[in-house]
Amino acid sequence: MAERKPIESWLTDMDGVLIHEGIPIPGADAFIKRLRESGKPFLVLTNNSIYTPRDLQARLFRMGLDVPVENIWTSALATAKFLDDQRPGGTAYVIGEAGLTTALHDIGYILTDHEPDYVVLGETRTYSFEAMTKAVRLINAGARFICTNPDETGPSAEGPLPATGAVAALITKATGKRPYFAGKPNPLMMRTGLNAIGAHSETSAMIGDRMDTDVLAGLEAGMQTFLVLTGLTTEQDTERFPYRPTRTVDSIADLVDLI
Numbered sequence: 001m002a003e004r005k006p007i008e009s010w011l012t013d014m015d016g017v018l019i020h021e022g023i024p025i026p027g028a029d030a031f032i033k034r035l036r037e038s039g040k041p042f043l044v045l046t047n048n049s050i051y052t053p054r055d056l057q058a059r060l061f062r063m064g065l066d067v068p069v070e071n072i073w074t075s076a077l078a079t080a081k082f083l084d085d086q087r088p089g090g091t092a093y094v095i096g097e098a099g100l101t102t103a104l105h106d107i108g109y110i111l112t113d114h115e116p117d118y119v120v121l122g123e124t125r126t127y128s129f130e131a132m133t134k135a136v137r138l139i140n141a142g143a144r145f146i147c148t149n150p151d152e153t154g155p156s157a158e159g160p161l162p163a164t165g166a167v168a169a170l171i172t173k174a175t176g177k178r179p180y181f182a183g184k185p186n187p188l189m190m191r192t193g194l195n196a197i198g199a200h201s202e203t204s205a206m207i208g209d210r211m212d213t214d215v216l217a218g219l220e221a222g223m224q225t226f227l228v229l230t231g232l233t234t235e236q237d238t239e240r241f242p243y244r245p246t247r248t249v250d251s252i253a254d255l256v257d258l259i
Contacts, residue, residue: 004224004246007258009041009199011073011190011223014056016209016231017252018044024063025230027253032065034259041197042071047149047183047213049076049122049164050097073193075148075183076100076122080107081192082182083146087117092146093138095131095167096122100148113138121171121179122148123164132167136174145171149183151213184213190221205246207255209233215245228252 012018018028035042044067046056053072060067076096080103083090089108093116094101100122101111119135139145145168152165168179183189194201201222208214209231218225227245229235235248249255 005203007205007224008203009194009197010035010205010207010259011043011045011193011218012207012252013209013214013231014044014046014060015048017207017228018065019060019063020230022063024065025252027251027256029064030256031252031259032067034256036066036068038259040259041199043073043193043197044071045073045184045189045193047075047151048154049074049079049100049103049148049183050124051099052102053077055099071197073189073196074099074103075189076103078189078192079120079122079146079148079182080104080109082188083107083109083118083120090117092116092118092120093135093143094120094122095124095127095135096120096148097124099123115141116143118146119143119171120146120148121164121168123154125161127162127167132171135171139171139175139177145175145177145179147179147181147183150181150185151183185216185220187217187221190217190223194221207252211238211241211243211245215241216243219243219245226255228254 053069056072057069076099084107091110091112093113119138147168150165151163153160154163205224206218207226215225225245227248230251
C-alpha cells in the first residue's frame with residue numbers, strides 16, 4: 001500500500017468540530033491559530049446556506065475564532081460555483097436566505113420567478129407554502145431543480161428543525177423530479193473548495209463529526225479523513241458504515257500537533 005503523503009492543506013467542518021451550540025470546542029482556537037501561523041491553505045466548511053462568509057466570520061470572531069472570510073466555504077458558494085460553471089449568467093428562482101442569494105448575485109445570476117433556468121432551494125427559517133407551490137409549478141414547467149444540501153434536519157435550541165433535504169423531498173414528491181445537491185456529501189463541494197485555495201486532494205485532509213456527510217465527502221474527494229467525537233457521531237456509530245475514516249480522535253485538540 002502506497003505511503004500517504006504529508007498533509008499540506010486542511011478542510012474542517014464547523015458545527016460539531018470547531019463550535020457546538022454557539023460555544024467553541026476546546027482546542028478549536030489553538031487549531032485555527034496553528035493553521036494561520038503555518039501558512040498552509042485551509043477552509044472552514046458548512047452545509048448551512050443561510051449565512052454569507054462575512055456573517056460567519058463575524059459569528060466565529062465573537063466566539064474567539066479568527067477565521068479570514070476567504071477561508072470560509074459554504075454550500076451556497078459551492079452551489080453558485082456549480083451554476084456558474086454549468087450555465088453562466090443564468091436565472092434562478094431562489095428559496096433561501098442572504099447566504100444563497102448573495103452568492104448567486106455575485107456570479108451574475110438574475111433572481112426571478114419568470115421562466116427561470118433553475119429553482120434553487122436552500123436553508124431558511126421561513127419556508128412558505130406559497131414559495132414551495134411556486135417552486136413546484138416552475139419545476140413542472142421545465143426549471144432544473146438544485147439544492148444546496150441534503151440535510152433533512154437542522155439544530156436549534158428547542159430541538160431539530162426541518163431543513164433543506166426535508167423540503168426537497170416534499171417538492172420531489174409533488175413534481176417527480178429529484179434535485180441535484182451541491183453540498184456535502186457531494187465531493188463537488190470538497191473539490192471546488194480545494195480549487196478555491198489551490199490545494200490537491202492527495203495532500204489534503206477533511207475533519208468532520210459526521211460519517212454520512214463529512215467523512216463520505218472527504219473520502220470520495222480523495223482526501224484523508226478525521227472523525228471527531230464532539231458532534232453527532234460516537235465511536236460505536238462508525239461500525240454501522242461500510243467505510244471508515246482515516247483516523248478517529250476525541251476532538252479537534254488532538255489534531256493541533258499534526259499541522
